[in-house]
Amino acid sequence: MVKLNVLDYAVVDEGRSPKEAISETVELCKKAESLGYHRFWMAEHHDVSAFASSSPEMLMMHLLGKTETIRLGSGGVMIPHYSPLKTAENFRMLETLYPGRVDLGVGNTIGTKIVNRALNETRRRKQRYEDNISDIIKYVTNTDDPKHRYNDLTANPMSPDNPEMWMLSTSVRSAETAARQGTGYTFGLFPYASEDKTEIGQEAIRVYRENFTPSAVMKKPAVMVAPFVVAADTEEEADELARALDLWLLGKDNFSEFGRMPSVETAENYPYTETDRKNIESNRTRMVVGDKESVASQLKSITETFGADELMLIPLIPGRENRHRALEAIASEFKI
Template sequence: MLALNLLDYSPIDEGKTARQALLETTELAQLAERSGYKRFWVAEHHKVASVAGSSPEMLMMHLAASTSSIRIGSGGVMLPHYSAYKVAENFRMLEALHPNRIDLGIGRSRSYQAVNKALNSMRERAVPYEEQLDLLKQYFADEAALSAMPITDTAPELWLLGTGEGSAVLAAEKGMAYSYAHFARPSIDGMDIIRKYRSAFKASPFLEKPKVMIAVFAVVAETKEQAEEIAKAFDLWLLFVESNTPPPYYPSIETAKLRGFSANEAEKVRANRKRMIIGDPDFVKAEIERIADRYGADEVTVIPNVAGAENRMEGIRLLAEAFGLAHL
């Protein structure tokens, strides 16, 4: 059976605060657990004022304590910003308190040099990404000269996130699970990338055989018409994020209706729509299954990044019902 997960950005809705956004993420995680989702991940974003998710480890600690069974993870920690040792200790702490429930999703951010500099102000040299991955594995396997504390009987699941062949090959060589961002690069190249990951995979102490997750943007509502209305705000948010002066909030559906789009923006919207699945629960379910089948994916992570906490909650409820996920 295809496993279904969620990845939340903690969007700050128009008229709300970062605190409210984080509390809504907590409610979303609790609903995901009740609805039968396997994993609930949170993202790491910097210099994006409309989302509150800047420190996944901190938010994960809160979410893991606010739930009891769902796996809690990062989607992902941008490893080049940090020391592998500190990441290992953060996630060992999480694993010690919530054993067999923690996922470490690792990414490689290439943007915002100012952020990387601020987070690495005392580092003398940039450690190569591949070297950092090796260090992480050594820390979790207690094979490093310096032990990452606290020592735990279990380890978090290790996932490498990416959109290209380079990340897939790295995941295969390191014996890690691989999460492909279909929402960022929905092309036929993705299937070739996944095939290369599977064929090049080398078993590790953390994973015996390849495991593939794909991540998708999904807008789900009771009807297709309602989903289209909600998607208009998503269209506008993506335009804002890609602009030079994005506002510090996720625009409401009403704002999106009133504003409209220029001809140039409309073209960008059409391009971005290829990155989304929009519709009623049965349509979105069918599309998720079709895409997962094309990739041969073991799991699908849905990103319900839409305006309004009530719309996010309703969307994941409807999708859980369509997939027949177990309710607690």
């Protein structure tokens, strides 16, 4: 049976504050745990007022303390911005405090130009992405590697277990890296609109599985596929919620057009251009929309198409109650 997981952004809805959004994320995480979801990951976004999740590690710590069994993860830490040693230390700390419940998901999206500059203005150079991955694995597992330039360094605190490590990806190239490094592999259906993403994803997953090398952070290959999900009681209600996501995904002005996640009403009254409508049609390839039976059927099809072990579901829709109902609807259909 495929495992179901949740990726959350700490969405700040219209009329709500970032503090309230974080409280609602805690509630959503507890709901996911009570329904039987396996993992709950926090995204990393900077300079986006509608998302309160700028520091997934900090939110993970908070959520781990509020829950009992569900795994908490980063979806993901954007490692081009950070020290591999410090990243490893953060996750060693989390694993020591909450053994067996921590996932280190990593990506290489650098964000907007101003965000990239601000996060890196004191750095003299950047490493290759794969070198960053290698360094994090070396530090997070405290592996002895005489050839490593900092082999004598230890990422503390030491503990007997390692967090699981996952690479977030949309390409065959990064699937090859995940296989070489021995991490889990998450293929994102949600980041970009593309007519050939199915073919790319299938090839990436094939390459990953065929070339996987076991490591201290993942003993056997594990594949996760991540779509946006909009599930509601009826097809009509789901389509209304999806229109709010449609509007958000237009991403105008580097997602600064709206200071909060657009509501259904805002989406209904927005003055769309013809270009907007074409982009919306294209963006629908990034999401699964419908009532619970339809969404479950589509998710099962995705699982079979990609041979996924797990699904990372992203209920990026307005309204606390709507997000809760989406998780409830999917859980009931999958009987998790």
